Every structure is written in structure tokens, then in C-alpha cells.
Amino acid sequence: MGEQNGGAYRLDEIDRRIIYSLMVDARNTSAPAIAEDVSVSGATIRNRIAQLEEHGVIEGYHATIDFEHADGSLMNLFLCHAPFGDVEGAARKIGTIPGVINVRELMGGRMNLHVLAVGTNTADLRRIGRELEQLGVDIEDEFLMQQEHDFPYTPYGPIDGSRREPLADYISLTGGAEIIEMTVQEHAPIAGLTLEEAAQDDVFDNQTLVISIERDDTVITPHGDTEIRPNDVVTVFSPSEAEKPAFEGFHDSDNHLN
Known part of the structure; x- marks a missing residue:
């Protein structure tokens, strides 16, 4: 997550993509639209925008008038x-x-x-x-003046206009534990499995706990028979003693987080 660093607010990849989207069109870009592009939840986007505004990174939204x-x-x-x-x-x-x-x-x-x-x-x-x-x-x-053109800051946007690998949002807790929000990729090992099946197949560490699932703007309380589907936004708790990364089962087997 973006954080304070020596008086400056250090942007992470999610922050940069939010700023890029707002520079493209702040009026017609909603939190759900940005969330779909960045592959995190709408709640995360709204929280990040609030933080960027609080730290003075986003100073305001201005209408462009002809x-x-x-x-x-x-x-x-x-x-x-x-x-x-x-x-x-x-x-x-x-x-x-x-x-x-x-x-x-x-x-x-x-x-x-x-x-x-x-x-x-x-x-x-x-x-x-x-x-x-x-x-x-x-x-x-x-x-x-004849005409003025505004453009978003390219380094904050997708490379070559293409979507990057879905991002994960991390919150680090005392003792090394983490709360991680991520989007289930189409060919992830857990896609199509229930949580009970995923645990039996050792798709993720048995110390990892699925806290919530967001699907089509609906928050689902997870149970053993809850099926995980591609594009679900899943929030998990991973203790410091987990044997494998919490995100491993939620991403395509041939991809990894940088």
C-alpha cells in the first residue's frame, strides 16, 4: 500500500493506476470501473482515493471548460x-x-x-x-489560445495499453501476519473449487483463512461449500507461520507476483 516516506507519500502500483484512471476522465471514472481495471475491490479503490486526497497527492478535481x-x-x-x-x-x-x-x-x-x-x-x-x-x-x-490537450501520465498506466497482471492489496499486521486482497485468475488452481476441496487438495496453506469474497458487487461470507470462481475478489488472512504464500492458489500457475 502507499505509505509515508520521509515526508513524501510513496505511491505503489495500485495508487499509480488510480491516478492514471482519474487523469483519463475523473468525471466518468467510478471506483467500480477502476477496480475492474486494477483487479481489486471497489472498497479498496475508494479507500485509496481517500488516502491520496488526505496526503495531498490528489489536490482536487477540475472541470475542463471550452x-x-x-x-x-x-x-x-x-x-x-x-x-x-x-x-x-x-x-x-x-x-x-x-x-x-x-x-x-x-x-x-x-x-x-x-x-x-x-x-x-x-x-x-x-x-x-x-x-x-x-x-x-x-x-x-x-x-x-486555440486548443488545449490534456493527457494522463503514461508511466502510471498499463504498459503498451495492455492490462497488467492482477494486483494484490496487502495490509501487514504485527508479528508478520498479512491480510491480502486479490483477484482470482481464470486458470488459478483454486478456481472452480469449494474452500473445502481447496483445503483437501492443499491448494493453499491450511493456516490461511478466507475472510470474504466479493463477486459482482456482492460480498459473500465464505463457508466450506463456497465455490471460488474466476474474477472473485478474495480477502484472506495469512499468519506469519504459513508455509506457502497466501496468493499462490489464486493466481495462474505460470504467473507470479513481482
């Missing part, structure tokens, strides 16, 4: 310079100018402030330019 289509407005990018040491203060002041929708601070270089503004017409954009100059900011250049 102002030209909305009311015929124009978008203008001002490339500006503020005196060294006053960039942050200038950025805050610029944010109070009506029509300014984004201010980006850059480290170094002459044009250390990029200001994105929306005006109803060219006269309105000139008014914004005058207000920038009144704040002591020099406008080095400016461009009328």
Missing part, C-alpha cells in the same frame, strides 16, 4: 516576468484579477509566470493585461 463554445469567449496566455523573490506573491495577486483562471509559477528563466485568462472579447483581454502591469508584472509575450 469557453469559446460556452459563450464565445477568448482564452489568452500571458507570458510574464515578476522580480525574483516576488513570484509567489505576484501569483496570488494575479489570481484576484477577474478573468484569470490559472497562474503557473516557473523556477528560473525570464518568463517565470504563465497566466491563462478568459475574456469576452479582445478589449476584455487588454483590460486583464493592464491589470497585470499595474501589479508590477512585465508581459513578455502573449498568445491567443
Whole structure:
């Protein structure tokens, strides 16, 4: 799981895939949809998103507006310079100018402030330019925006657009025990067996305890005659003295977790 490390929140593979999915389309991407892609439960996705928000990794969700289509407005990018040491203060002041929708601070270089503004017409954009100059900011250049494109951060997504091996979510407990949530792969040894049959066939260590099974958004309380099916999301408890990895019977025999 993602964890705090020297003041920074270290992302794990599940966190990265969540961020990638939200960058693709935060509005139309639900926790169940992300869960299906990442192969963990919807509850895990919701908990992870809450943690990412709590630690400031996800700062917010912003609507992308086409102002030209909305009311015929124009978008203008001002490339500006503020005196060294006053960039942050200038950025805050610029944010109070009506029509300014984004201010980006850059480290170094002459044009250390990029200001994105929306005006109803060219006269309105000139008014914004005058207000920038009144704040002591020099406008080095400016461009009328034609179109803007946003893309998700590729290293957080699937390799070559393909799905990776289903992931397992771990919670480490005192004494070395673990609670592990994983998705049953199609050709896993346990797929198609009841828990009683799996125990008899030594599919997993007899110390391992199946806590819950999530199937089609329904949580099943496991019993001996409960059959495990492909794509079930299974939560197991594995004590420190377990002889074999708890996930071994739930994944394809020719695959392993990295």
C-alpha cells in the first residue's frame, strides 16, 4: 500500500493506476470501473482515493471548460516576468484579477509566470493585461489560445495499453501476519473449487483463512461449500507461520507476483 516516506507519500502500483484512471476522465471514472481495471475491490479503490486526497497527492478535481463554445469567449496566455523573490506573491495577486483562471509559477528563466485568462472579447483581454502591469508584472509575450490537450501520465498506466497482471492489496499486521486482497485468475488452481476441496487438495496453506469474497458487487461470507470462481475478489488472512504464500492458489500457475 502507499505509505509515508520521509515526508513524501510513496505511491505503489495500485495508487499509480488510480491516478492514471482519474487523469483519463475523473468525471466518468467510478471506483467500480477502476477496480475492474486494477483487479481489486471497489472498497479498496475508494479507500485509496481517500488516502491520496488526505496526503495531498490528489489536490482536487477540475472541470475542463471550452469557453469559446460556452459563450464565445477568448482564452489568452500571458507570458510574464515578476522580480525574483516576488513570484509567489505576484501569483496570488494575479489570481484576484477577474478573468484569470490559472497562474503557473516557473523556477528560473525570464518568463517565470504563465497566466491563462478568459475574456469576452479582445478589449476584455487588454483590460486583464493592464491589470497585470499595474501589479508590477512585465508581459513578455502573449498568445491567443486555440486548443488545449490534456493527457494522463503514461508511466502510471498499463504498459503498451495492455492490462497488467492482477494486483494484490496487502495490509501487514504485527508479528508478520498479512491480510491480502486479490483477484482470482481464470486458470488459478483454486478456481472452480469449494474452500473445502481447496483445503483437501492443499491448494493453499491450511493456516490461511478466507475472510470474504466479493463477486459482482456482492460480498459473500465464505463457508466450506463456497465455490471460488474466476474474477472473485478474495480477502484472506495469512499468519506469519504459513508455509506457502497466501496468493499462490489464486493466481495462474505460470504467473507470479513481482
